[in-house]
Amino acid sequence: MKSKRESTADKLTNFLFTIPAVVLYSIFFIYAVIVGVNYSFTDWNGIAKTYNYIGFENYKSLFENQYFWNTLWVTVKYALLLVVGVMITSLILALCLNSIKHLKTLTKSIFFIPAMIGGVTISLIFDQIYYRLVPVIGEMLGISALSQSPLASAKTALIAVVFVNVWQAVAMPTMIFMAGLQTVPGDLYESAMLDGATTFQRFRYITLPYLMPTFTINMVLTIKAGITSFDYAYALTAGGPSRSTTVIGISIYNDAFNNMKFSLANAEAVILFIIIALLSLIQIKISSKGGVN
Known part of the structure; x- marks a missing residue:
């Protein structure tokens, strides 16, 4: 009887501990999403106390706007470049760090340092590197392509911004891959070597299948980070030159705070939410087929 009472008390205690998290999540996510979706069907400018419901006019306006489609394309390119850069770099780093025998903890800590620095801070540092150091290196080596900052050209600006993002974003995926490598049985490697x-072949048929769950996690997180990216592009280029780095996050910001079209910005955010949800579901479905059963 006593143990049953203790079990009930434990369940009640655990339930009470979840209440603050549920309340905060409901207010700052669920309620915010519902309100945002509601505003996307209005003509609210973000200031007025009243607004009118206009149906799907905001969505229709976006789909008929060529700039919006260009922004989506830039965002897709940004996300693809980020995924390729982060996944390849973090996997290589994880394999290298996992093979280190001595000072592994110290080495991992060094590689994790970029993740602890703010994105805007990193962007401002690289902004100076691009504008001051790169042209000097280009002049010393006689490379005309490096004679100016890569941020100044529409052809190279997006790649330059993605490089900064990759430099900082590889830390967490690397740690996740390293955690996945710990799940691979050593006996399998020994048998394969014999x-x-x-x-x-050992990587393809042993390591890779065991890493599929971590691949899924890293892919979903990186895709989301790429599609929702804002701070790197805004701090480095503010969307220029010639809108070559105007990702959808910058477009939402400009419509909401510069153009005072909050309802239109909410419509863009809803579309962004749907895109992320669909891509995540597709990625999880594909990745789940390649893991170890």
Whole structure:
């Protein structure tokens, strides 16, 4: 009887501890999403106390706007470049760090330092590197392509911004990959080596299947980070030159705070939410087929 009472008390205690998190999540996420979706069907400018419902006019306006489609395309390119850069770099780093025998903790801590610095701070540092250091290096090496900052050209600005994002974003995926590598049984490697399997074969048929769950986590997080990116592009280029780095986050910001079209900005945010949800579901579905059963 006593143990049953203790079990009930434990359940009640656990339930009470979840209440603050549920309340905060409901207010700052669920309620905010519902309000945002509601405003996307209005003509609210963000200041007026009253507004009118205009149906799907905001969405219709976006789909008929060529700038919006260009912004979506820039965002897709940004996300793809970020995913490729982060996944390849973090996987290589994880494999290298996992093979280190001594001072592994110290080495991991050094590689994790960029994740603890704010995105705007990193962007401002690289802004000076691009504008002051890169042209000097280009002049010393006689490379005309490096004679000016890569942020000044519409052809290279997006890649330059993504590079900064990748530099900071690889830390967490690397740690996740390293955690995944710890789940691979060492006996499998030994058996494969006795059977004459090459390093690539061991990676392809042993390491990779065991890393699929961590691949899924990193892919979903990186895709979301790429599509919702704002601070790097805004701090480095503010969307220029020639809108070549105007991702959808900057477009939402400009419509909301510069153009005072909060309802239109909410419509863009809703579309962004749908895109992220669909991509995440597709990625999880694909990745779940390649793991270890």
